[in-house]
Amino acid sequence: MKRRAALVVLSCAASSMAHADFQWNFPTPVTPIARDTLAIHNEFMLIITALFVAVFAIMIYSMVRHRKSVGHEPAKFSGPTGAVQWFWALVPFAILLFIDFVLMGIPAFHAVIEMEDTKTKADMVVKVTGLQWKWQYEYPDDGIRFMSNLTTPPEQIAGATAKGENYLLEVDNPLVLPVGKKVRVLLTATDVIHTWWVPQFGVKRDAIPGFIRETWVKIEEPGTYRGQCAELCGKGHGFMPVVVQALPEAEYVAWRDAKKMELAQAAAGADRAWSKDELMERGKDVYARQCAVCHQPEGQGLPPAFPPLAGSRIVNGPLLTMDGKPLPDGHVDRVLNGKDGTAMQAFRNTLDDVELAAVITFERNSFGNKQGDMIQPAQIKALREEAK
């Protein structure tokens, strides 16, 4: 029995070694910063390897030669004596000083200055917002805004189906950027700190709730680049990848215009009356993407951290007050404004009117909740305008 288990482990190990793709260094850089960083990293690795070899060669030489078992008689010195010894004792420190502040210090200085130079000659700006556990991308100049969610199916994570090539590094809507333009990236978050990281860009920067941080990228090669959130941000931290698609200028412009059209159509939807079936269908989709991570697909929640929506007092409470305002701590209020100090964030900032109306309607009429009522996108729009 035990032997069988050992054999299985061994053969697994052996087979994975056989077609292993070990990667020993940074992935191929595609921005000036990443190229710089790789060059600096390689130089530093050489320096520290040389130091390591030199120092420990001396130590190992001593360990071999100065042993009791080979009859070596111990010396008596306990410090440098005389000018010559002092000289040799100080030389290593002079070398280290030179390595620290010249050999490493100077290139490091220039790299920092370049990396932090986000403002000069930026061609465009994108805003990145981290949310538990997805990213939102925004193009302020074009009025484009969308969410980017993990698309790896849960069955793959649970091991029920084979894992795809880009397991855990795939999203529905990647950030799309033009090649060859300096893009200033502004970062923030709505709930906790997240960190936006694409290794091939050599860029990693925290997204901090309530503050804006910035960095920049200038991608040199078209392609799809993948990274991950790098700051522990809760249970979904391992499941919020960053995917960037870099397109040649012309294709980027085409993508941008198409995206604008698509969003304009969606916004127009807010002004018309929606049927309940339409809202339910849309709401189901929004719920699955935005809410199910915490409240679970069947609305059963994960108490005590994430309350169930099935049978929830708030969801089954009145929709609005008599004069059409959101009831404080009622359903609409909770979804629009979130709750401070908990993982429930204000979805007012991240969902559009249709999505909000749809998901609220959906929750009130699913998981065994039978309110039978609905709220129109136009009502949400009016509430939002009032709040301004």
Place this chain on the structure above:
Amino acid sequence: MNTATTTANGHAPHGEHHPAGLLRWLTTTNHKDIGTMYLTFALVMFFVGGAMILAVRAELFQPGMQLMQPEFFNQLIGVHALVMIFAALMPAATGFANWQIPLMIGAPDMALPRLNNWGFWLLPPAALLLTMPFVLALFGIGDGAIATGWTFYAPLSVQGGIGVDFAIFAVHILGISSILGSINIIVTIFNMRAPGMTMMKLPLFCWGWLITAFLLIATIPVLAGAVTMLLTDRHFGTHFFTAAGGGDPILFQHLFWFFGHPEVYILLLPVWGLMPHVLATFSRKPVYGYKAQVYGFVAIGILSVVVWAHHFFTAGLPVPALLYFMYSTMSISLPLAVLFFCWIATMWRGAMSFETPMLFATGFIVLFGIAGLTGLVLADVAADAQYHHSYFVVAHFHYALFAGGIMGVMTGVYYWLPKWTGRMYSETLGKWHFWLTVLSFNLTFMPQFFLGLAGMPRRIPDYALQFAEFNAISTVGAFILGISQLLFAWNIVQCVCGRGAPAESRAWEGAEGLEWELSSPPPHHSWEIQPRVK
């Protein structure tokens, strides 16, 4: 020199009226009893923290979620770290201090014995608080232990469950314990040295601990303040760390790392202090560069409180701050190099023999060298953007804390065990333990450097397929590493149970220092008559 007080088994039946059994351990004020309790506690918690992380490594053996939920994974990594740092490494160092400082400076006991007793007995409740939420969750109370990693970063910790509150109180208690211990050590060293032992004759181990004690007193209150602010943010409506209320999440990181960076040196200074003793003993040669090492300790102590922000270079600090923290961090390499230089110069042209303590000491120097050199690279802000929060950092700090900290402690245990128990441990087992530890340690953590370079973030319960191979290797290494530590425990238990050859007063041929003048084990009141130091 000292007579009459010593009996064969080192206990003191001569009219001492201390209670027996459990009550003896609860009420003891004897530095050796308390040292033993600290060390035992540390050993037990080392296995507790190790078991937690083996569960984590098992989960990370393959891509996919197999054994646990991500929430539980996050709890395990954070509690593993808190246990290893606060309940294993720090108590082990305090255990050393209790046992050794009076012996080494020629004092009968520590200066403040009752404080000493409290200092220890605060630890078990703190450890209980830290781990209790796991148990409560089984009964449906709360959602488990702290899940923010050991760093408590707000606002994640503001959002977290009761595990965070438990951890905050645990940290408070652990902090009080550390401060009590530190005060005791400082007072003892300043006031109870044998006549003739000037500060510049103080054994280096005591010097290392003296600096540690000052660092603890300087930084623990800052940590206590930070977590208290967190507590009021969580429950009393303050907004220290919430932007919407005028606070700033990065303020928490400044406060935490003002403690957190010196903490690394708090963990390592006692080890750096004991290294020269071991190296000199087994090289049969005087310590090289005593004064240089003392000044090195002091310099590191001072530098350690002015470099904290290198732990969050990616948080968007202004350029002048980035440059300052980069260069100040790099400059720590200079006093560290002094220590390395002195260690190797102590070995140079000695007459070395490689008993287990010496093996661990040389292993420590090489592996801690890797930690120091990778640390130098991490200081570079631009490259750090790639390393930060990746497995490269995980590998780096395990070279520092496991190879530098735990292996240093093992060096000390093997070195002093004959003195403490009066028995020689088994050299064969000790050598097996050393080689298994060194090989499996590298098998565990070397691959993590490459994982980090390839882009694997830390603290993730599941990972992309390109990281599979190195993770599998690392897990295999971790299990060998974990299991090998049973040899260590077994070897200690054997000595404590009185098996093994009796140890002489001077257990090692080349050992110098007051502690080797006393019998092994030493008499109940270590130095009843203070020795004179020339």
